[in-house]
Amino acid sequence: MEILISNWSNVEFVPKKYIFPLERRPGKIEFPVCHDIPLIDLANNHPTDTIQQVIKACQEFGIFQVINHGVCENLMDDTMNIYKEFFKLPGEYKAKFYSNDINKSCRLCSSTLAYDTEEFHYWRDNFTHHCYPLEEYIMTWPNKPTKYREVVSEYSIETRKLLYKILDMICKGLALKSGYFEGEVSKTNVISVNNHIPCPNPSLTLGMPVHSDPNLITLLQQCDVPGLQILKDGKWIGVQPIPHAIVLIPGLQLKVISNDMFITPVHRVVTHAKEARTTIGVFLGPSPESLIKPATALVCTKPMFRAFTYPEFLKTFTAGAKCDAQFALNHFRNKT
Numbered sequence: 001m002e003i004l005i006s007n008w009s010n011v012e013f014v015p016k017k018y019i020f021p022l023e024r025r026p027g028k029i030e031f032p033v034c035h036d037i038p039l040i041d042l043a044n045n046h047p048t049d050t051i052q053q054v055i056k057a058c059q060e061f062g063i064f065q066v067i068n069h070g071v072c073e074n075l076m077d078d079t080m081n082i083y084k085e086f087f088k089l090p091g092e093y094k095a096k097f098y099s100n101d102i103n104k105s106c107r108l109c110s111s112t113l114a115y116d117t118e119e120f121h122y123w124r125d126n127f128t129h130h131c132y133p134l135e136e137y138i139m140t141w142p143n144k145p146t147k148y149r150e151v152v153s154e155y156s157i158e159t160r161k162l163l164y165k166i167l168d169m170i171c172k173g174l175a176l177k178s179g180y181f182e183g184e185v186s187k188t189n190v191i192s193v194n195n196h197i198p199c200p201n202p203s204l205t206l207g208m209p210v211h212s213d214p215n216l217i218t219l220l221q222q223c224d225v226p227g228l229q230i231l232k233d234g235k236w237i238g239v240q241p242i243p244h245a246i247v248l249i250p251g252l253q254l255k256v257i258s259n260d261m262f263i264t265p266v267h268r269v270v271t272h273a274k275e276a277r278t279t280i281g282v283f284l285g286p287s288p289e290s291l292i293k294p295a296t297a298l299v300c301t302k303p304m305f306r307a308f309t310y311p312e313f314l315k316t317f318t319a320g321a322k323c324d325a326q327f328a329l330n331h332f333r334n335k336t
């Protein structure tokens with residue numbers, strides 16, 4: 001069997017390796033989409049109101065969508081089309097990028113990086129590469145589809161600007177020192193694209209592990225096919241795809257810096273019976289040298305977490321291939 005699911009054709013049943021045990025299956029997949037997830041208009045004429053909406057969303061949901069965000073709609077469509085085409089390229093071309101080595105700056109994998117040892121596979125292919133500084137990485141990117149480098153470099157520049165705009169709003173909203181999120185804490189910029197082919201029985205399998213994003217902040221462009229779900233008050237709820245809206249998720253580092261004021265949501269992806277789903281994630285994260293700790297301005301008596309380096313956090317987060325956010329947070333949490 002081909003490893004990459006994007007190379008499969010005429011899939012009539014879910015292979016055994018992709019069928020999760022009963023307690024981990026999504027089962028019923030007609031989850032309600034949640035209309036409460038904040039949708040924030042960044043072109044609002046009252047910037048202080050908008051900042052308050054962002055802070056409230058980070059505290060109550062840990063996820064929100066933005067419109068009038070400044071990333072050109074044509075660029076969003078072009079980038080989505082580039083990725084849809086990329087996953088349709090012949091297997092021999094894509095094989096050049098296949099790797100399960102986390103240190104490889106540009107890599108294509110299927111399911112997770114633990115493909116060779118995991119008990120069950122997730123129904124997805126994932127293509128990830130670094131984007132910043134552009135000159136350092138662009139030569140490692142694909143040159144097919146032919147416009148890949150041109151379009152994706154512009155997309156990475158525009159989405160990075162938006163991420164900094166949101167971080168600046170958070171900085172103002174939390175009354176932190178200006179430029180708090182610039183520099184080492186947000187230096188790593190990665191694009192991560194998920195592709196899920198239609199799945200004959202979405203109730204049996206998952207498109208992505210249940211997880212929380214370990215980085216600083218995530219930007220996500222969904223396509224028009226639903227699949228992303230967050231766990232809210234013990235229930236899975238869908239994040240509605242809204243054409244040209246962009247989803248934002250504060251990562252675990254932002255939760256720590258906010259001194260536990262923000263929520264980093266637990267989320268997962270379910271598959272779709274009829275349609276392929278492609279999503280583009282853009283992650284900002286700390287450099288390996290960066291020291292993470294609750295912002296002093298937000299600490300009244302004792303900080304909720306002790307200081308750590310990002311590699312220390314990731315080591316705890318990924319211990320036993322678990323990606324366990326609660327375990328990692330508790331490991332660095334100060335005892336009261």
Ligand SMILES: O=C(O)CCC(=O)C(=O)O
Nearest residue numbers: 192194213228269279281
């Ligand atoms: O593809 C999605 O909808 C979610 C992706 C995601 O959660 C991630 O890449 O961390």
Ligand SMILES: [Fe+2]
Nearest residue numbers: 211212213267
């Ligand atoms: Fe995620």
